[in-house]
Amino acid sequence: MSPSSPAPSRAPSYAAVLRTPHAARAFGSALLGRLSYGMVPLSLMLAVNDVTGSYSVAGTVMALFGATSVFLSPARAALIDRYGPRRALPPMAGSYAVLLAALAYVTWRPGAPPVLLGVLAMTAGVCTPPLGPVMRTLWSRLVPERELLRRAYSLDGVAEELLFVTGPLLVGVVIGLTVPAAGVAIGSVLVLVGTLALVSSPALRGGGAAPATAKEAGAGQDAPGRQRLLGVVGVRHAALVAAAVGLCLGGLDLLVVAFAEQHGRGSAAAWVLAALSAGSAVGGLAHGAVPWRASNRARLPWPAVGLGAALAVAGLSPDVYVLAGVVAAAGVFVAPALTTAYLVADESVAEGVRTRAGAWVNTAVNAGSSVGTAAVGLLVDRLSPVVCFAVAAVPALLCAAVVFRAPVARGAVDRAGTARDSVSRP
The missing domain is CATH 1.20.1250.20 (MFS general substrate transporter like domains)
Structure with missing residues (x-):
């Protein structure tokens, strides 16, 4: 849409964003997967500290997890751009979920070797699927008007902010009922289910985010x-x-x-x-x-x-x-x-x-x-x-x-x- 294009005939709204064909399902699926990112860091830190009795080990494990997750994000996004989310996301999410499940298993009871925890956490960080960047790219394809796109991005940002408030609250509920490792296990399920729901949504099946030429x-x-x-x-x-x-x-x-x-x-x-x-x-x-x-x-x-x-x-x-x-x-x-x-x-x-x-x-x-x-x-x-x-x-x-x-x-x-x-x- 050119900057000189006339203003849209109807005032854009958040409801109009969600009424965009296939947008609500794709957005909901991405949010479900991204809820994992609000739960896993706190759950993992508490679980590692619980089984090792060491804040130092917990801090080191989280540093490895966070560093690989954050700094390799552009590389994972490059794979999305090259092969498309339908081909690239499932292997990432599957690997990430399996590694989180492994971390949940080894932190369920005391005695896990710190080196094993560090390796698993670092490898999980490498595989973290970039659901946020994928959803924002999908918004730019789904929403036909620039003003509506700005609303879509605002809605996405606010929802993500709330996820990072809701996630720790849910972890608090989980550890009140069982061990912190359960929060890691729940996070693995959320990211896998959310990712698979996203890549199977009509927004992607219809070519909404095709591989790059x-x-x-x-x-x-x-x-x-x-x-x-x-x-x-x-x-x-x-x-x-x-x-x-x-x-x-x-x-x-x-x-x-x-x-x-x-x-x-x-x-x-x-x-x-x-x-x-x-x-x-x-x-x-x-x-x-x-x-x-x-x-x-x-x-x-x-x-x-x-x-x-x-x-x-x-x-x-x-x-x-x-x-x-x-x-x-x-x-x-x-x-x-x-x-x-x-x-x-x-x-x-x-x-x-x-x-x-x-x-x-x-x-x-x-x-x-x-x-x-x-x-x-x-x-x-x-x-x-x-x-x-x-x-x-x-x-x-x-x-x-x-x-x-x-x-x-x-x-x-x-x-x-x-x-x-x-x-x-x-």
Whole structure:
């Protein structure tokens, strides 16, 4: 759909997104599989700690699991782009589910060797199916209007946010009834069932996400054939903003816990973080509902500015109640920032590499979160809360400044081939 195309005849809505043929089934299937990602990390950490009695081992196992899952996401997405989700997803999900089942089995009772746990966790991370990037690519094919697509991405982002709140709550229910390893086993079932339901849905059976052509598969590569998607300005800026959001959120999680403990309200940290998720959900829904006139690229840095400003103010909170309110306000900018980043990445590349482009954004936010937690962990015992919150705000403000200064290309897809804006959407 060209930027000069007339506005759609009907006002887009979230209901219209779900009324798109085959969208509700595909979306529901993807969410079912993605619920596993909200349950498995906490379940696995608790299960490993339970059977080894060591937080050090649990932390190492989770680091191996998280590193392979996050940093190999673009490689797995490349397989999706090359072979199509119907061929590439089932082997990934099947392997991932089997390895999770193996982890559940060996952590059901004490005595599991730490080396075995590390190997299984690392291998499982390698196989993690990229259901989020696949669903976002599918949205770009299913939804025929750009305004409706923005709503679809907002709905997807808010739903994913809620999954990562619901997942740990379900783990709490599970460990109240049985051992933590049961949560890992449930996660293996969820991801397998959700993936198989997704690839068997009419949205994919009808060719909604076909394998890339040879020309499309080569988009974003240099002469020797190495992938250069981060050489595409839109993808690079989207990943930069996503990484900044991840850095802020990773640092914020730890700062909230430290702040609550310093004020003698350690248990209130969970409620403050819940306020963050609630704010993100509200912001995501509002962002999708507003008929923006500015392009996605022009809007990209603004939510990062809002997030950074809110974090800087959060350090001045006199108590946890005020902190919860300010953190909720910060959350309002989180979902819009990530939604816009995914949209910019999607519209900046040729059709055959969109899953990979989205995976780079996904990798950036997750990697940023891990680095942010580690960095703030080094500072929180040495600096005052005001300074720590200000430091946590710097990545968002700095990355926003970088994106602001960069020229906005009109319809160009730097090295990735044909601009999406000049291509009619199916």
